[in-house]
Amino acid sequence: MSESRFVYVTYIRTTPEKLWAALTTTEFMKAYFFGYTFDTSWQKDAPWQLVKPGEGPTDSGNIVGFDPPSRLELSWRHEMDAAARAEGYGRCLFEIAPAGEASKLTVTHTMPVDNSKTIAMISQGWPQILSNLKSLIETGKAAMKPGVGKSKGRRPSAASHHLSLRSQSSTSARVGVPSRPPKLRHLRAAATEAKRSARAGGSPSTSPSTNAP
Amino acid sequence: MAESRYDYLAYIHAEPPSVWDALVSAEAMKAYFFGLPFEADLRVGGAWRRFFPDGSLMTEGEFLEFDPPRRLVMSWRNAEPEKWAEGYSRCVMEIAPAGSATRLRVTQSIGVPNSRLIAAVAEAWPQVISNLKSCLETGAPALTVPVR
Numbered sequence: 001m002s003e004s005r006f007v008y009v010t011y012i013r014t015t016p017e018k019l020w021a022a023l024t025t026t027e028f029m030k031a032y033f034f035g036y037t038f039d040t041s042w043q044k045d046a047p048w049q050l051v052k053p054g055e056g057p058t059d060s061g062n063i064v065g066f067d068p069p070s071r072l073e074l075s076w077r078h079e080m081d082a083a084a085r086a087e088g089y090g091r092c093l094f095e096i097a098p099a100g101e102a103s104k105l106t107v108t109h110t111m112p113v114d115n116s117k118t119i120a121m122i123s124q125g126w127p128q129i130l131s132n133l134k135s136l137i138e139t140g141k142a143a144m145k146p147g148v149g150k151s152k153g154r155r156p157s158a159a160s161h162h163l164s165l166r167s168q169s170s171t172s173a174r175v176g177v178p179s180r181p182p183k184l185r186h187l188r189a190a191a192t193e194a195k196r197s198a199r200a201g202g203s204p205s206t207s208p209s210t211n212a213p
Numbered sequence: 214m215a216e217s218r219y220d221y222l223a224y225i226h227a228e229p230p231s232v233w234d235a236l237v238s239a240e241a242m243k244a245y246f247f248g249l250p251f252e253a254d255l256r257v258g259g260a261w262r263r264f265f266p267d268g269s270l271m272t273e274g275e276f277l278e279f280d281p282p283r284r285l286v287m288s289w290r291n292a293e294p295e296k297w298a299e300g301y302s303r304c305v306m307e308i309a310p311a312g313s314a315t316r317l318r319v320t321q322s323i324g325v326p327n328s329r330l331i332a333a334v335a336e337a338w339p340q341v342i343s344n345l346k347s348c349l350e351t352g353a354p355a356l357t358v359p360v361r
Binding site: 008009010011012013099100101102104127128131132134135138139141143144 | 225343358
């Protein structure tokens with residue numbers, strides 16, 4: 001059978017429940033997904049679409065498996081690039097398992113075609129997004145700001161707002177952040193705790209106070 | 214040619230020289246490589262060895278390229294008999310600036326189909342690089358002992 005596949009494994013210092021919340025909370029996702037909105041009602045069989053700010057949907061599908069906190073499965077079609085869109089729907093499976101004092105996240109993205117353009121594209125994207133997710137959970141800051149890779153050309157301020165989800169203490173950090181769902185509270189607490197033990201200071205480029213448009 | 218290959222990409226919020234230093238430092242490996250002893254002669258043609266906690270040899274090889282802070286290429290053999298019989302693999306580590314972060318790509322390959330060595334490193338690299346990233350970003354690893 002024809003298939004293309006990308007698998008990425010990362011270990012994140014958090015619990016499966018917190019990792020699940022980070023993967024299924026639209027507002028929190030913006031901070032590690034380069035400002036994109038993952039628009040869905042977060043239920044089994046619900047449609048989803050990934051929306052690039054100012055441009056529109058880049059990818060879409062349905063939630064075909066929703067088993068907190070261990071398994072999320074999406075049908076997935078790329079929408080913007082014509083050749084990738086013509087490949088139709090594939091699957092993206094997120095598996096979360098406890099691993100010592102951390103959680104193991106395995107992302108398996110498959111397409112039912114050989115040499116899939118979709119898989120070539122997401123193979124560049126997932127390492128950036130999942131590296132950001134790990135940094136955000138462990139340190140309160142994403143590893144990369146918009147402007148790298150596929151998000152090139154976007155103004156750099158958007159994610160800086162969302163990066164500030166980590167902190168409740170900074171007043172300016174709240175600018176532009178809509179009200180946060182309660183389940184983000186423990187993510188923020190974990191991030192704050194991690195940050196306390198982390199090296200002091202942060203990159204000026206990711207500081208909320210440098211949000212010049 | 215039949216080949217086995219494993220590829221891993223991570224973005225780390227640190228400068229390329231910090232990533233390079235961590236990749237060649239026995240001291241840094243205590244924190245991110247599960248405390249396994251590492252000895253190396255840090256130059257092209259220099260030998261490197263990694264040991265189990267009991268002192269027996271785990272893996273060994275030679276530095277084929279040594280270009281700080283960009284590119285490190287090693288030959289790499291695993292001392293376990295079935296893997297030893299596969300011969301040397303090649304491990305390439307590439308470091309590049311990527312916006313506010315540093316991109317680290319690890320590619321390990323061997324001219325053997327369905328390689329046991331590559332299957333083993335495919336389990337290990339996500340743990341080790343996750344730990345490396347956590348150590349550089351937070352000062353502590355994600356995992357203190359390896360998991361299956």
